[in-house]
Amino acid sequence: MTAGPASLSHREPPVTDAATPGPVTAAALIGVLAATCVLVGSDGSPGGRVARVAAAVAAAAATWLVLRRAPAAVGALVLVVVALLAVPAGLGVALPHLSKNGLGRPGAAGAVVAGCGLVLLAAGLGRLRRHRGTRTGAAAAVAAVVCLGVTSWTLGQAVAATNVPATPVCTTPPEGVVAPRDVSFRTADGATVSAWYLPGRNGAAVVLRHGAGSTRCSVRAHAAVLARHGYGVLMTDARGHGASGGRAMDFGWYGETDIAAAVAYLRRQPGVDPGRVGAVGLSMGGEEAIGALGTATGPAAVVAEGVTGRVAGDKAWLPGVYGWRGTATERLAGLTYGAADLLTDAAPPATLRRAVRAAAPRPVLVISAGERPDEAYVARSLHAAAPGTVQTWDVPGAAHTGALRARPQDWERRVTAFLDAALLG
Numbered sequence: 001m002t003a004g005p006a007s008l009s010h011r012e013p014p015v016t017d018a019a020t021p022g023p024v025t026a027a028a029l030i031g032v033l034a035a036t037c038v039l040v041g042s043d044g045s046p047g048g049r050v051a052r053v054a055a056a057v058a059a060a061a062a063t064w065l066v067l068r069r070a071p072a073a074v075g076a077l078v079l080v081v082v083a084l085l086a087v088p089a090g091l092g093v094a095l096p097h098l099s100k101n102g103l104g105r106p107g108a109a110g111a112v113v114a115g116c117g118l119v120l121l122a123a124g125l126g127r128l129r130r131h132r133g134t135r136t137g138a139a140a141a142v143a144a145v146v147c148l149g150v151t152s153w154t155l156g157q158a159v160a161a162t163n164v165p166a167t168p169v170c171t172t173p174p175e176g177v178v179a180p181r182d183v184s185f186r187t188a189d190g191a192t193v194s195a196w197y198l199p200g201r202n203g204a205a206v207v208l209r210h211g212a213g214s215t216r217c218s219v220r221a222h223a224a225v226l227a228r229h230g231y232g233v234l235m236t237d238a239r240g241h242g243a244s245g246g247r248a249m250d251f252g253w254y255g256e257t258d259i260a261a262a263v264a265y266l267r268r269q270p271g272v273d274p275g276r277v278g279a280v281g282l283s284m285g286g287e288e289a290i291g292a293l294g295t296a297t298g299p300a301a302v303v304a305e306g307v308t309g310r311v312a313g314d315k316a317w318l319p320g321v322y323g324w325r326g327t328a329t330e331r332l333a334g335l336t337y338g339a340a341d342l343l344t345d346a347a348p349p350a351t352l353r354r355a356v357r358a359a360a361p362r363p364v365l366v367i368s369a370g371e372r373p374d375e376a377y378v379a380r381s382l383h384a385a386a387p388g389t390v391q392t393w394d395v396p397g398a399a400h401t402g403a404l405r406a407r408p409q410d411w412e413r414r415v416t417a418f419l420d421a422a423l424l425g
Helices: 005-009 023-040 046-069 072-101 105-132 134-162 216-228 255-267 284-293 318-322 324-343 352-359 373-385 408-424
Strands: 181-186 192-198 205-209 232-236 277-282 302-305 364-369 390-395
Touching: 023 046, 023 072, 023 105, 046 072, 072 105, 072 134, 105 134, 134 324, 181 255, 192 216, 192 255, 205 216, 205 255, 205 284, 216 232, 216 277, 216 408, 232 255, 255 277, 255 284, 277 284, 277 408, 284 302, 284 352, 284 364, 302 408, 318 324, 352 373, 364 373, 364 408, 373 390, 390 408
Parallel strands: 205 232, 205 277, 277 302, 302 364, 364 390
Antiparallel strands: 181 192, 192 232
């Protein structure tokens, strides 16, 4: 039996209120795709680059298909979601690269992603207002601004920490000491760490670690103090920083692996007692050193200055100090570190509190900056976790990692006295 016209009409696709994207929206989508392909196709293995570019193209094609076929309101929401991901991701790449290296390829590509993301956000909100009314559009705009603030703070930080711009290679050694030796060694996962080694005179040695986004150049003054007191000093460039290989991760999640290799290197050096190897770290380097202290292959003692945390669990003290604001900050930190976990091969480390508890009886000196109250709260939290292990020193007038500049004689006296007791006693 032949189907009639009415029967045929039931086989036709339903009519929707979908609207073909305009030229501005289309150009913004193409801009996001092209710049994203530049970013994800710039490093890694050839196979990984192809896979990431293919994933970006597939995501863009799916977005375009939804915009062409789905109801206009659905398409509007898709544009808003894409924008809420594109803007923070673009800023997370662009801001660090532009501030450190100027308008190079990563900085420019990140800026394009962020800028086109803002265009898509405006397009999505405009489409939603046209098809769902002014009141709905206004409410959506407020919600989108709030969500953009959240994603910029969380995803933006995660992207910045896992896509670190190159840092200059340090070429000027510390003043007032014998010229250091250029050395390098490999970590357990195959990264090559570059360092300067200042041989010591007292049988003890320390790994000296800088903070995020810098190099061994930033700890030259600290190295000079330690060397004057007879300590061997291994000034490392963190993974992916300076002359070291590997991919940088500015939350310090590779720190335990890198410091374990540095400690092993020192233990093999002539004149170094293998049981008298410590670590001194600033900011990220201090957090890495504390984390390494909680492992079996870590140093025998640690001086950590300017530590705040590198996983969500390190923010557990916030609600007790700042109330609801602290709770909100702790929740945002969870989102930040969760996003970072998706963007790096490094595994999230243990909390600093757990590390200092596991360190006993190996001692820790935590130095906090008087101008950064949160550092003192963290120091007290670590002392409460392991009162027999952790000593604290809050330095009046000091900026972040600035205790040596603010109180040079006190820093020298306190730090060397601590290391003498821990490594030479």
